[in-house]
Amino acid sequence: MSRILPPAGVRRTIITLVLLAMAVALAWGWYGFTRFAATPLAATGPGQSIEVPRGSNLRGIVGMLQRRGSTRAPLVYWRLLALELHAGGRLLAGEYALPTGITPRRLLEDMAAGRVVQHFFTIVEGWTFRELRAALDRVEALRHDGTALDDAGIMRAIGAPGQAPEGLFLPETYAYLKGDSDLSLLRRAHAAMERTLDQLWPGRDPGLPLATPYEALILASLVEKETARADERAQIAGVFIRRLQRHMPLQTDPSVIYGMGASYAGNIHKSDLVTDTPYNTYTRGGLPPTPIALPGKASIVAALHPAPGDALYFVSRGDGSHVFSATLAEHNRHVACYQLKHCP
Incomplete structure (x- = not known):
């Protein structure tokens, strides 16, 4: 049976229409794709993130984004975008930020480059090691490998067996990634303190009456607990140095309080000053046996470079500052004025 073909002109028209339809479809698809790549994801904002487990592929990542309501785009758009970015086979595991306005393009670029979320933990100057451990235990993004360990176990786990932990961790802000171990952060802070002492x-x-860097660390911890004022650290260190040189007891209340441990209820009494403990600097001469807190670098510098002078005493004014005295009689007058409010 012979086939009757449409006239040549009609065939050309049909071919033209088909090609035109294909061009329109391609243009519309390309428009949709480019709009998708540049349109901010939904369900984003400050503090929002997505965690990509190890071994995840693009389909799994898109599925997570769809379940959290961040995207409705078809998987093919994501595949095309990954292809354009040459990122399809190298999306890295980790936690990625989803800030307000982030686009699919930026998210895949971050995942391909491994620009994971950095968290930050600050060790506060003057914290005790007990307070440091409690603060770490409250950080949800960390893996808590050290929680079940005692202090000695912690020190063994970070490679410092036999060391008393108090004072040995440098107060600074440390960056970490979600899932990092608390022991890793402690190991870094311990190494940072060792480096600081080695440098300073x-x-x-x-002529300082300090035989070792550890003794300097002990003195720095006393300075740290006595004042938060930068202009007073070296002065207070000078008082302690001169008292050590004269074999006078340091008589610093924060050390007494540290030695009281859990029995300290917020106030120190005269009876506490005569109750002997290894940390009672009224009943025992010299430095306490260990630091009493985590001193910052500024307090360590003050301990190693105390201010010159003749002051042997100081008392708080009640506003965070101190008044310094060279004689006991002068000191007693200041105590009466600033502590007992019996000013002349």
Whole structure:
């Protein structure tokens, strides 16, 4: 049977229409794709993130985004975008930020480059090691490998067996990734304190009654707990240094309080000052056996470079500052004025 073909002109028209339809479809698809790549994802904002487990592929990642309501785009758009970015086979595991306005393009670029979310933990100057451990235990993004360990176990786990932990962790802000171990952060803070002491100890003032960097750390912890004022650290260190040189007891209340442990209820009494503990600097001479807190770098510098002078005493004014005295009689007058409110 012979087939009757449409006239040549009609065939050309049909072909033209088909090609035109294909061009329109391609243009519309390309428009949809480019709009998808540049349109911010939904369900984003400050603090929002997505965690990509190890071994995840693009389909799984898109599925997570769809379940959280961040995208309704078809998987093919994501595949095309990954292809354009040459990122299809190298999306890295980790936690990625989903800030307000982030686009699919930016998210895939972050995943391909491994630009994971960095978290930050600050060790506060003057914290005790007990307070540091409690703060770490409250950080949800960390893996808590050290929670079940005692202090000695912690020190063994970070490679410092036999060391008393108090004072040995440098107060700073440390970056970490979600899922990092609390022990890893402690290991870094311990190493940072060792580096700091190694750097500062050789440049100490001559003639200090400090035999080792550890003794400087102990003194720095006393300075740290006595004042938060930058302009007073070296002055207070000078008082302690001169008392050590004269074999006078340091008589610093924060050390007494540390030695009281859990029995300290917020106030220190005269009876506490005569109750002997290894940390009672009224009943025992010299430095306490360990630091009493985590001193910052500024307090370590003050301990190694104390201010010159003749002051042997100081008392708080009640506003965070102190008044310094060279004689006991002068000191007693200041105590009467600022502590007992019996000013002349």
